[in-house]
Amino acid sequence: MDPSTGPKLLGFDVILVGSILAGIAALAVLFAIYAAITIKDPMSKRVKALEGRREQLKSGLVTSNTKKRQSLVRKTDTTEKLKDTLGNMKVLQQSQIEAVQQKLAHAGFRNKEMAVFIIALRMVLPIVLGGFAFIMLYVVQIYPDWEFKKVAALGAAVFAGYKGPELYLTNIANKRSDAIRKGLPDALDLLVICAEAGLTVDAAFNRVAKELGRAYPELGDEFALTAIELSFLNERRHAFNNLAYRVNLEAVKGVVTTMVQTEKYGTPLASALRVLSAEFRNERMMRAEEKAARLPAIMTVPLIMFILPVLFIVILGPAACSIADAFAGGIG
Numbered sequence: 001m002d003p004s005t006g007p008k009l010l011g012f013d014v015i016l017v018g019s020i021l022a023g024i025a026a027l028a029v030l031f032a033i034y035a036a037i038t039i040k041d042p043m044s045k046r047v048k049a050l051e052g053r054r055e056q057l058k059s060g061l062v063t064s065n066t067k068k069r070q071s072l073v074r075k076t077d078t079t080e081k082l083k084d085t086l087g088n089m090k091v092l093q094q095s096q097i098e099a100v101q102q103k104l105a106h107a108g109f110r111n112k113e114m115a116v117f118i119i120a121l122r123m124v125l126p127i128v129l130g131g132f133a134f135i136m137l138y139v140v141q142i143y144p145d146w147e148f149k150k151v152a153a154l155g156a157a158v159f160a161g162y163k164g165p166e167l168y169l170t171n172i173a174n175k176r177s178d179a180i181r182k183g184l185p186d187a188l189d190l191l192v193i194c195a196e197a198g199l200t201v202d203a204a205f206n207r208v209a210k211e212l213g214r215a216y217p218e219l220g221d222e223f224a225l226t227a228i229e230l231s232f233l234n235e236r237r238h239a240f241n242n243l244a245y246r247v248n249l250e251a252v253k254g255v256v257t258t259m260v261q262t263e264k265y266g267t268p269l270a271s272a273l274r275v276l277s278a279e280f281r282n283e284r285m286m287r288a289e290e291k292a293a294r295l296p297a298i299m300t301v302p303l304i305m306f307i308l309p310v311l312f313i314v315i316l317g318p319a320a321c322s323i324a325d326a327f328a329g330g331i332g
Contacts, residue, residue: 103166106173106248108218118165125161133157176218177248183216184251185284187223188277195270201259202230222247236263251280 100115136142137150146153187208194204205227213220222243229239237260244256258276262269 102245103169103173105246106176107169108172108176108221118169121165122162125164126158127161129161130154130158173248179216179218180222180247181249181251182284183212183219184249184255185277185280187212187216187219188255188273188280192270192273192277195273201236201263201269202227205230251283 096119097115100118101112104112104114104118133154137146137153143149190208190211191204194207195201199207205223209220209224209227212223225246226239226243229242230236233239240256240259240263244253255273255276258272259269261267262272
């Protein structure tokens with residue numbers, strides 16, 4: 001054996017592979033120590049974004065007039081050029097922009113200018129991915145045996161390019177909605193306590209955002225922005241409607257309706273929020289019970305495919321071996 005090389009296992013140098021794995025493990029330990037020491041506040045970036053939103057609201061309220069309200073979204077030259085280009089191509093409609101803007105709001109993106117880029121990506125990505133797939137399948141021919149599969153793969157690439165941005169936004173929005181749904185009952189309980197303590201609505205929202213910011217950062221972000229809008233918008237109803245616009249949850253829409261009605265008719269806020277909190281907690285318990293009821297049906301397939309065969313082998317294996325040895329001895 002060559003002394004310059006160590007022992008080998010399956011053609012690999014054991015010492016070299018061990019050294020590489022030890023180095024990776026050491027880097028992982030250093031990264032874990034660094035992550036444990038440097039604890040970052042998840043609300044710091046959101047607080048900066050909300051402060052920027054506060055300044056936008058201030059500037060919008062100061063410079064607005066009775067004829068036309070000034071837009072609070074700063075428009076860039078790139079966005080305007082892209083919007084004009086898409087408008088000249090007759091592929092950009094205002095309803096389409098509004099639909100994409102609402103999806104962006106559901107996903108937690110505050111910049112409405114991104115809607116134009118999303119629509120542009122839905123035009124460009126099918127061409128790019130389709131062209132790449134065409135070159136790889138028909139020019140380079142990485143899979144020469146494929147016949148009908150090439151057409152299917154090309155169609156899948158074009159479809160992925162068209163639906164990719166929308167599916168990405170939908171995935172982020174669903175995760176954000178689930179996170180907000182989990183923390184909503186606790187937020188309503190804190191709102192009830194703040195209302196009974198005599199705090200105003202905007203102060204209560206701000207307090208709840210600070211208390212729940214670490215446990216539920218998405219919900220804290222929305223409540224903090226609602227508190228800022230309650231402080232600066234002319235009508236408080238618009239701030240509540242903006243909250244329902246940004247969050248795609250029926251529970252939040254119910255809270256917004258309750259808040260608007262209490263503002264309009266002067267009904268007790270604490271009692272209404274207490275009833276809503278109890279309903280949301282019951283709904284969360286019902287969802288948990290529904291998942292628990294589905295568990296036996298879900299476990300049936302793994303039980304049949306993986307657990308029962310092993311159980312039969314363990315139970316019947318020794319008996320089968322004894323029977324085979326008895327037959328072999330009798331024949332011999």
